[in-house]
Amino acid sequence: MFKTRSVAAVAPRLVLVSSLAALLVLAAAPARAAADGLTVFNQNCAMCHVPGLANSPKHGDKAAWAPRVALGRDALLKSAITGKGAMPPRAGNPKLTDEEVAAGLDHMLAAVK
Numbered sequence: 001m002f003k004t005r006s007v008a009a010v011a012p013r014l015v016l017v018s019s020l021a022a023l024l025v026l027a028a029a030p031a032r033a034a035a036d037g038l039t040v041f042n043q044n045c046a047m048c049h050v051p052g053l054a055n056s057p058k059h060g061d062k063a064a065w066a067p068r069v070a071l072g073r074d075a076l077l078k079s080a081i082t083g084k085g086a087m088p089p090r091a092g093n094p095k096l097t098d099e100e101v102a103a104g105l106d107h108m109l110a111a112v113k
């Protein structure tokens with residue numbers, strides 16, 4: 001059957017192979033994958049913009065969004081990043097990147113087109 005020597009010979013190689021595999025996985029994974037618009041919206045914007053909390057324009061409400069949309073996407077993105085009225089900067093989540101805030105904004109704008 002198995003020779004005792006073979007286990008001793010193979011074990012160090014297994015350790016080496018599995019640590020190389022772990023390194024490859026680490027190298028391949030980005031620091032943190034950017035969240036897509038729907039995810040950003042669900043996790044950071046929906047709690048206010050779905051119920052219309054504190055008079056925020058409701059998600060999908062074209063009439064409420066029309067005067068905002070007229071300001072232009074750049075101005076809206078700036079508001080979402082720096083905050084406006086009762087809306088905190090980056091929806092209160094400092095971990096959100098500019099790109100993620102923009103993705104959340106685009107998700108909301110797509111709903112009122």
Ligand code: HEC
Pocket residue numbers: 040041044045046047048049053054055056057068071075076077079080084085086087088090091092101104105108
């Ligand atoms: C804590 C509640 C809250 C959260 C969370 C929140 N908002 Fe708002 N948002 C508001 C309120 C309130 C307003 C209205 C602000 C005003 O005009 O005084 C607003 C307005 C806006 C506007 C219009 C800005 C303008 O210049 O007229 C945009 C765009 C917007 N929110 C995007 C977002 C996005 C994108 C997110 C998620 C990343 C988000 N909001 C999360 C409360 C919130």
